[in-house]
Amino acid sequence: MTVAGSVHIAASSDAEAVAHWLGEYRASPHTQRAYRREAERLLLWLDAQGFGLGDVRRDHLDDFEAFLGDPQPRQRWTGPTRPRHDPRWRPFRGPLSPSSRRQCLVILQGLFAWLVEAGWVGHNPFRLMRDKRRRLDNRQGRVERYLEKPLWDWLWRWLNEAPATQSTPRARFEQERRRLAFGFAYLLAPRIGEVAAARMHDFHRREGRWWWHTVGKGGKAASIPVPPDMMRLLGGWRAVLDLPPEPGPEEATPLLRGLDGRRGLGDNRLYRLIRETFSAAADALEARQGDVSAREVALLRRATPHWLRHTALTHQAQAGVELRYLAETARHSRLDTTARYLHAEDAEWHRQQSRHGLSPGADDDGGEPLQ
Template sequence: MPGEVAKQQEQAYKGLEKGGWPDLLAKPSVPSPPGTDTQLIDAQNDVEAVAAWLREYQDSPQTLKSYRREAERLLLWLSSHNTSLCDMNREMLRQYEAFLADPQPAEQWVGASKPRYHAQWRPFRGGLSPASRRQSLIILQGLFSWLVEVGWVRHNPFVLMRDKARRLNNQAQTIERYLERDLWAWFWQWLNAPVGHASERESYEQARRRFIFCFAYLLAPRISEMANARMGDFQESEGRWWWVVVGKGSKLARIPVPDDMLECVLEWREALGLSGLPSYHEPDPLIRALDKRRGISDNQLYRLIKGVFSEAADALEAQNGKPAYVSALRRATPHWLRHTAITHQAQSGVSLRYLAESARHSKLDTTSRYLHTEDNEWHQEQQRHRLKTAPKTPSDPL
C-alpha cells in the first residue's frame, strides 16, 4: 500500500476511535481507492465499505452486532499494519488467524469489558477459542465475498484456504455445548435452595435468577429475545397460553407455554408486586432491573447468567462434584441454556417436527443435531463387542 494512502487510512481509523465505530455510520472524508475500476457502492474508504455491508443486516440486531465486532477487529488490525482490505492476501489471512488466537501486544488489544467510548476499551477480552476463531473467519469470508461482488476488492483471500469446507464448517454433527440432565438437575436444585435470612433485595435477585433460568430452559429463547421480551408477549388463545416472539431474521413465532412456565411467570410477577398472569396489552419489560421497572440489556443479562454459572461451579467444586461438570459450568454461556433446553426436549420425546418449530429452525438438519438417540443406541450395540472371560487353561495351539 503506498505510504500516502496508508497515512490517510490511519487518520480515518483514528477518527473512528472518538465514537464513530459504535454504529459504523461515520463517513470520514479521507479517501481510499477501491480495489477495482467498477465500484457498486458509495464508499470512500474501507470503513464506509464495511458499513455498507453491515447495513444489509440492520434488521437482525444480534447478527449485526457480531458482524460489526469481527469487522472492527480486522480493520483495526489492518490499520496497525498500515494496510487496507484490498491488500489482504493469503499470508496476511494466516497471520490474522494466529493473531485472533493470541492478540499481541496484549496491552494494546486485550482488556476488561468497557463501553466502546471508554479510554480503556480493547477489542478482545483474551485470545479466541478455536470455535470463536472459526466463527470469526466465517463472518469475514462473507464480508470479502460481498466486497468482491461490489468491486471494492479484487479477490477473496479465503478462496485460497486449503480444506476450507472443513475448517470453516461450524455445523458440528451433534450439539455438545449443553448441560447433561444430571448436571441440570443439580443446578436447578442449587438455584432453588433456600437463601435463609435474606434482605428484600436479595430475595428479589433470587427470584429474578430463578425466573431467568426457568424462562431459558422451558422456552429456549436466544439472549436478545429474553432481554427484549415484554409481559404482553405471553398471550392466551382458546384456553392455551403462547409466547409470541420476534426472533432471528425478524421472524414472528408463537411458542406453546408449558404449565411449569406459567407457574414461573406467576411467581415472578408476585416478586414484582403484580398479580395474575399478564394481560394482552402489557408492554412492560419481562425481565427487569433492581428498580423492578426498567428492563435490562442483553449484555447485562449475559453477564448475570455467566455470573450464576460461575457461582454454581464454585459450589459444585466445593461439594467435590465431577470435575467434568464443574468445567462445563465454568465454560457455559447463556446460549448453552438454549442448547440444553432443545436437547432435553428431544430426550423427553418431543417429535422432530415440533422441536424444530419451538426452536425456530429453518432447516430440520439444524434441529437433528440435538438428537442423541442414535448415539445411545450405537453405544448400547457396541457393548455386544467385548472381551470374554479368559479361559482357565491355555487354549490348544491353532
C-alpha cells in the same frame, strides 16, 4: 485501497464503509450485532498490521485465521465480557473454536463481496480460500456444550434455595430475576438476544393455551408453546414487580428488568448476569462436594448463555419430544441441524456396543474355542 472513481457509497474510511454494510442488516438486530463483532475484530487486527481492507491478500487470511485461534498478545486481545465503552473491553473472551472461526470467515466473505460491489475494494480475497466452509474440521457432530441432566437438576435446585431470612429486597429481586432468566432459557430454548428483547405481551393466550411469540435469527417470527412451569415462573416474577400473575395484550414492557423494575436488560448485561451466575454456582458446588465434582465445576465455569439453549433442546429430545416439534422450538430450517441434539441414539449405540468385549463369551457365536 479503493478503486479510483468507482466508489458507490458515501464513506471516507474503512470503518464507515463497514458501517454502511452493517446498515443493510438493520431489520435484524441480532444478526447485525454478530456481524459487527466479526468485522470489528478484522478491522482491529488489520490496524495492528498497518493494513486497510483494500490491502488484504489471500496470504493475509491464513495469518488472520491463525490469530482467531490464538489471539496474541493475550493482554491486548482477550478478557472477560465488559461494556464496549469500558477501557478494559477486549474483542475476544479467548481463542475461537473451529466452528466459530469458520463462521467468522463466512461472515467476512460476505462483507468483502458487498465491498467489491460498493467499489470500496478491488477484489474479494476470501473467494480464493478453497472450501472454507469445511476447512476448519467443522463437521456436524453431536452438540457437546450442554449440561447433563443431573448437573442441570443440581443447578436448578441451587437457584431455588430460599434466600437468607435477613436478605434485602434487592437480593430477593435478583434471585427471582435469575430464576426467570434460567427457567425461561431452559423451558423455551431462546437465544440470548431473544430473551433480552422479550416483552410481557409476547406471552399470549390462544384457545386456552399460552404461547410465546418471538422474532429471532434472520427476522423469522415464531410462536412457541409455553409449558405450565413457565407460566408459574412468570407469575412469580410479576409478583416481585407488583403486577398481576398473567400478562395482558397491551403490556409492551420489558420482561427482564434492571433494578429500577422498569428498564430492560440489554444483551451484554444479560450475558454477564448468566455468566456470573454460572461462576457463583461453580463456587457453591466446589465448596460443597470438593474434588468429587471437579468435572461438573469445570463445566459450570466454561458454560455460556448459549449452553442453556443447547441444554434445553438436548433435554427435550431426551424426554421424547418429536424431531419435527423440536425443530419448530429451535427454529431450525434444516432437520439435520436439530438432529445434533438426539443424544439418545448415542446412548443406545453405546449400550449395544458394550456387548462386544474381550472377556470369554462376550462375543460368543457358539463355536468351539481354540485350544
